[in-house]
Amino acid sequence: MLKVSLYRYNPEVDQEPYMQEVELDTGGKDLMVLDVLELLKGSDPSLAYRRSCREGVCGSDGMNINGKNGLACVTPISEALKNGKGGNKLVLRPLPGLPVIRDLVIDMSLFYKQYEKIKPFLLNDTPAPAIERLQSPEERAKLDGLYECILCACCSTACPSFWWNPDRFIGPSGLLQAYRFLADSRDTATEERLSDLDDPFSVFRCHGIQNCVNVCPKGLNPTKAIGHIRNMLLSRAT
Amino acid sequence: MANIRTISFDGVIVGGGGAGMRAALQLAQSGYKTAVISKVFPTRSHTVSAQGGITCAIASSDPQDQWQWHMYDTVKGSDYIGDQEAIEYMCQVGPEAVYELDHMGMPFSRTEEGRIYQRPFGGQSKNFGEGGQAARTCAAADRTGHALLHTLYQGNLKNNTVFFNEWYATDLVKNEDGEVVGVIAICIETGEVVYVKSKATVFATGGAGRIYASTTNAHINTGDGVGMALRAGFPVQDIEMWQFHPTGIAGAGVLVTEGCRGEGGYLVNKDGERFMERYAPNAKDLAGRDVVARSMTLEILEGRGCGPNGDHVYLKLDHLGEEVLESRLPGICELSRTFAHADPVKEPVPVVPTCHYMMGGIPTNVNGQALTVDADGNDTVIPGLFACGEVACVSVHGANRLGGNSLLDLVVFGRSAGLYIEKSLREGIEMRDASEADIERAMSRLNKINNTTGGESVSALRTELQTIMQNHFGVFRRGDFMQEGIKKLAELRVRIDNAHLEDKSNAYNTARIEALELHNLFEVAEATAIAAEARTESRGAHAREDFTDRDDENWLCHSVYFPADKRVGKRAVNFTPKTREAFAPKIRTY
Numbered sequence: 001m002l003k004v005s006l007y008r009y010n011p012e013v014d015q016e017p018y019m020q021e022v023e024l025d026t027g028g029k030d031l032m033v034l035d036v037l038e039l040l041k042g043s044d045p046s047l048a049y050r051r052s053c054r055e056g057v058c059g060s061d062g063m064n065i066n067g068k069n070g071l072a073c074v075t076p077i078s079e080a081l082k083n084g085k086g087g088n089k090l091v092l093r094p095l096p097g098l099p100v101i102r103d104l105v106i107d108m109s110l111f112y113k114q115y116e117k118i119k120p121f122l123l124n125d126t127p128a129p130a131i132e133r134l135q136s137p138e139e140r141a142k143l144d145g146l147y148e149c150i151l152c153a154c155c156s157t158a159c160p161s162f163w164w165n166p167d168r169f170i171g172p173s174g175l176l177q178a179y180r181f182l183a184d185s186r187d188t189a190t191e192e193r194l195s196d197l198d199d200p201f202s203v204f205r206c207h208g209i210q211n212c213v214n215v216c217p218k219g220l221n222p223t224k225a226i227g228h229i230r231n232m233l234l235s236r237a238t
Numbered sequence: 239m240a241n242i243r244t245i246s247f248d249g250v251i252v253g254g255g256g257a258g259m260r261a262a263l264q265l266a267q268s269g270y271k272t273a274v275i276s277k278v279f280p281t282r283s284h285t286v287s288a289q290g291g292i293t294c295a296i297a298s299s300d301p302q303d304q305w306q307w308h309m310y311d312t313v314k315g316s317d318y319i320g321d322q323e324a325i326e327y328m329c330q331v332g333p334e335a336v337y338e339l340d341h342m343g344m345p346f347s348r349t350e351e352g353r354i355y356q357r358p359f360g361g362q363s364k365n366f367g368e369g370g371q372a373a374r375t376c377a378a379a380d381r382t383g384h385a386l387l388h389t390l391y392q393g394n395l396k397n398n399t400v401f402f403n404e405w406y407a408t409d410l411v412k413n414e415d416g417e418v419v420g421v422i423a424i425c426i427e428t429g430e431v432v433y434v435k436s437k438a439t440v441f442a443t444g445g446a447g448r449i450y451a452s453t454t455n456a457h458i459n460t461g462d463g464v465g466m467a468l469r470a471g472f473p474v475q476d477i478e479m480w481q482f483h484p485t486g487i488a489g490a491g492v493l494v495t496e497g498c499r500g501e502g503g504y505l506v507n508k509d510g511e512r513f514m515e516r517y518a519p520n521a522k523d524l525a526g527r528d529v530v531a532r533s534m535t536l537e538i539l540e541g542r543g544c545g546p547n548g549d550h551v552y553l554k555l556d557h558l559g560e561e562v563l564e565s566r567l568p569g570i571c572e573l574s575r576t577f578a579h580a581d582p583v584k585e586p587v588p589v590v591p592t593c594h595y596m597m598g599g600i601p602t603n604v605n606g607q608a609l610t611v612d613a614d615g616n617d618t619v620i621p622g623l624f625a626c627g628e629v630a631c632v633s634v635h636g637a638n639r640l641g642g643n644s645l646l647d648l649v650v651f652g653r654s655a656g657l658y659i660e661k662s663l664r665e666g667i668e669m670r671d672a673s674e675a676d677i678e679r680a681m682s683r684l685n686k687i688n689n690t691t692g693g694e695s696v697s698a699l700r701t702e703l704q705t706i707m708q709n710h711f712g713v714f715r716r717g718d719f720m721q722e723g724i725k726k727l728a729e730l731r732v733r734i735d736n737a738h739l740e741d742k743s744n745a746y747n748t749a750r751i752e753a754l755e756l757h758n759l760f761e762v763a764e765a766t767a768i769a770a771e772a773r774t775e776s777r778g779a780h781a782r783e784d785f786t787d788r789d790d791e792n793w794l795c796h797s798v799y800f801p802a803d804k805r806v807g808k809r810a811v812n813f814t815p816k817t818r819e820a821f822a823p824k825i826r827t828y
């Protein structure tokens with residue numbers, strides 16, 4: 001039997017959140033954490049969490065798993081238990097730092113707002129050609145490690161700077177996307193993008209703690225991208 | 239008394255996947271008041287899972303490539319019940335739609351010339367099947383759907399589309415003239431129910447692979463648009479045609495792209511034999527998906543499957559080398575390691591045919607207008623209702639979709655629906671307002687489920703439904719066995735109608751959403767079952783053991799399922815493309 005400790009909170013019923021202790025027969029299988037949730041929901045339909053693709057590409061089921069942010073659908077129980085917090089018990093909490101709507105579902109509005117702030121779309125003021133805009137494989141390679149972001153918010157909600165200033169610090173996910181467009185040879189708005197970011201909070205609240213790198217389920221490195229933006233901002237100032 | 243708030247738009251799109259967001263983008267750019275209702279944040283839609291690419295004759299890989307060759311392949315792939323006018327439109331307009339994606343910023347992989355990288359996919363040929371394998375699928379590594387979906391979401395942000403994210407449409411609102419004038423929708427976060435009034439309602443709700451126990455589809459693929467259309471009395475077309483993708487990871491159901499075979503991977507049985515050479519001597523592993531899926535199933539049934547239970551085959555990739563695998567198929571390496579515990583660099587991936595795509599759906603014309611068939615057998619437009627993407631059956635996929643054609647379908651027909659609605663809005667759309675009784679009628683299902691006091695569990699009923707579909711309506715089908723399945727479904731309908739919603743709370747109540755989704759799954763399943771039993775031939779993905787041949791005399795046509803009397807009728811396939819003569823049906827070999 002697998003012991004599971006679940007964060008529960010239904011604003012219409014509960015005065016405050018609590019941890020619910022349940023047990024589940026996994027049949028000895030090393031299930032994914034999302035499979036555990038699906039089985040639990042079968043017997044208690046009131047349990048709320050987000051899920052969609054169940055293969056780690058849609059970014060719906062980011063949650064705090066035994067103390068570490070990750071995607072439930074690609075985290076096997078065995079790996080979750082290695083996270084260290086909870087011993088032999090699976091401990092599931094919502095991603096930290098943003099308001100909880102219900103159970104494992106958080107309000108991601110601030111996270112999305114920071115994403116929108118960086119103008120996450122290609123800007124190019126030259127007329128589009130009749131075919132694609134040409135881009136060499138080397139130029140395209142600069143987008144690798146950036147465009148794959150799935151907006152799961154595991155990184156930003158693991159970031160102490162984002163916890164402190166979720167309204168003013170763009171956060172690792174948004175900044176990774178900011179650099180994705182700065183690095184795109186087809187984008188012509190570098191100056192505009194940098195000037196939008198040039199304040200004490202948007203970028204410079206990053207203190208290189210690297211929690212983002214540690215938790216990213218896609219293996220991306222927001223800290224490195226932030227470093228590139230920082231350098232662009234600094235060289236622009238001189 | 240329908241005491242709910244009304245929100246009005248010029249166009250409302252239900253579904254935030256590729257088709258919905260492409261349609262929304264077109265409308266938003268035109269300045270009309272446009273809203274997208276999506277039950278998940280748009281980038282969580284199932285388009286995000288598309289891997290291999292978007293097929294389109296942009297002539298990057300081969301400068302001689304022509305959209306007519308792509309058209310030929312698609313018609314042949316459809317086993318000749320794809321509408322040739324629609325296929326022609328898709329293949330011809332495709333390049334423009336793909337270039338637009340690049341201009342929006344989609345991070346396609348590139349060739350040395352700086353053009354979009356194209357890879358070979360199944361069912362592709364040069365020179366109308368005479369010139370060997372083509373490489374026509376435009377790719378962003380093996381994350382093309384992710385790249386496309388995020389790009390379209392970004393395009394919509396740029397154009398200020400209004401998003402109702404995590405809102406769920408429950409049913410269509412029809413006025414007294416039978417015209418569609420919007421939908422009832424629930425805000426998942428708060429439980430608020432509103433009437434979203436619109437001059438044009440576009441269904442882009444995607445597929446319904448969750449009717450099967452084993453599927454590559456996301457949890458959210460519950461056929462909501464088909465369910466709503468059938469409940470509103472509108473028919474669906476070719477709904478018996480379900481694609482089983484050859485390479486779902488055994489046990490997990492997770493997809494590995496056909497691009498694996500496009501890049502040179504191949505399938506082997508337990509003897510290590512490359513068995514597709516026997517079934518498709520020319521195209522081998524890149525034959526049509528239906529052909530490959532059936533061949534795999536036969537290998538397994540005849541005792542040549544792999545693993546302790548002999549219930550899958552292997553996809554061999556290691557010979558491609560680590561560099562190719564990590565650069566062209568990085569997502570596949572990740573999925574295989576996570577879900578199959580197999581590292582493709584070193585060992586083969588266990589795969590099995592897995593439900594993947596719904597070729598049928600709401601019949602539409604190339605403008606996305608939903609169609610029904612009148613008593614005299616004539617096509618009739620359903621005023622106010624549009625459909626595009628997987629929920630629609632325009633039909634470009636017929637009895638079997640080619641790999642890479644779904645993403646093209648999304649952008650081409652999302653765009654064309656948007657263009658047509660824009661034109662109609664400019665000319666003026668006049669429809670009578672919904673009365674309170676009309677709104678009340680549309681809310682009746684929701685009201686019923688909110689007032690249940692007993693009944694069975696939604697998740698147990700869903701599992702039962704999926705098991706029936708998996709066992710009775712899979713890769714191979716047989717009349718008596720399907721009839722048995724239909725009987726089981728009839729019995730299940732009563733129980734699903736009376737399913738219990740125990741949790742009546744408002745805030746983020748996913749139990750309510752899943753109960754409503756179950757109704758939609760059931761509607762799709764039942765239509766599939768009845769249409770499958772009715773089509774007494776084998777064509778494309780529909781393979782019958784009791785009718786093993788294609789029957790052009792009786793079934794070179796669409797099936798049309800009418801929900802009111804559960805009747806299956808026939809509708810003519812379009813054989814009149816605009817710019818060339820039609821491709822006549824031939825024996826389909828690869």
